[in-house]
Amino acid sequence: METVSYDALSTDRLQTIVACWRGSRIAVVGDFFLDRYLIIDPALTEPSLETGLDAYQVVEKRPQPGAAGTVTSNLIDLGIADVVPVGISGDDGEGYELRTAMDEQRLNMELFITVPELMTPTYTKPLVRQADGTLRELNRLDIRNREPISPGAAEMIIQRLQRVADECDGVIISDQEDAAEHGVITPRVVQALAEVAERFPERVFWVDSRGDISRFRNVIIKPNAYEACRAAGVAFDGEPSLEQAREAGERLLEQTYSRAVVVTLGRQGVLVIAPEIEATHVPAVRVEGEIDIVGAGDSFTAGMVSALCVSATLVEAAIVGNLVASITIQQIGTTGTATPEELLQRLEDVQAGHVPGAS
Secondary structure, eight states: OEEOOGGGSOHHHHHHHHHHHTTOEEEEEEOEEEEEEEEEOGGGOEEOTTTOSEEOOEEEEEEEEEEHHHHHHHHHHHTOSEEEEEOEEESSHHHHHHHHHHHHTTOOGGGOEEETTOOOOEEEEEEEEOTTSOEEEOOOEEEOOOSOOOHHHHHHHHHHHHHHHHHOSEEEEEEOOSSTTTSSOOHHHHHHHHHHHHHOTTSEEEEEESSOGGGOOSSEEOOBHHHHHHHHTOOOSSSOOHHHHHHHHHHHHHHHTOSEEEEEOGGGOEEEEETTEEEEEEOOOOOOSOOOOTTHHHHHHHHHHHHHTTTOOHHHHHHHHHHHHHHHTTSTTSOOOOOHHHHHHHHHHHHTTOOTTOO
8 A cells, every 4th residue: 555645746736737627517416405504692692581491692694505515615615617516405495595505606506406395404503602702513403304305306316417427527426315215316316327427437426425335336436434344344443444444445446346436534534546556545634723524525525526627646636635625624613615725825835844723
């Protein structure tokens, strides 16, 4: 197994990659949620006249696209010219908030679907603003669909998947539901994806799934170490080791006919496994201070796929993904994004030996 350093990607090469991806068209197909942040001022808490319980006072609302929407947000801020979301929302208040937030990002909403009978999946995230200005998250309130999407909605997703496979430089599948039938990426959609990916070998097809990653064929798959070991049948105790992750990735590569397997390893970085290269470990960027890892995998996905769409190598693209994630995890109380300028500065800092966030 080879381990690479960040000197493997020069700043000039990164500048070229970023300049090229500005003209890319990337579709994100999957489960779009509303992330509804509610900022609470504890100094304004008052008793409810009806119940006598504390009534928390919301002083700021921050709705933003979540789940697959976190990927589109990252792609937009990285400067991708045309980001095409393919998913569904309900015809409810949460759906209106989600679509409004997506419109504000100037996403290409032509292929996004509104389904009247659907409850728009929503993560409501109350955050208490503390005396020092930092935010502390309270228990989240989730709205989730507990029933399968309709066959008609699934068929519309398949038709749109076939269209973006023909028209886009890259297609990202964001499968956020543990139960295969409850989200957009149903078994029939998985089958259709394998078929279109086989027809378009020159396109980048990337899958991130909370369910069984071994269901997917003919694509690049991105499990974390736990998901990879479980799907490949590699036993582990506690946290999977680098060697166990490598074994799992190699098994998945063979079992799923994947173009590549990218195993994320948290603080250890990522492991890239593909038919044409030696298994390669790309360490994470070391950062200091408080971090918030919510959405880190999605920001990594956005960075790596953006680079792959303009012919970066798998290792170069993994370095880009790690750099993007290292920026977003330092944004507390939100699912962060990174800009091209921040990305270039982060590479320069890492190569100079500067630890971001260190005093």
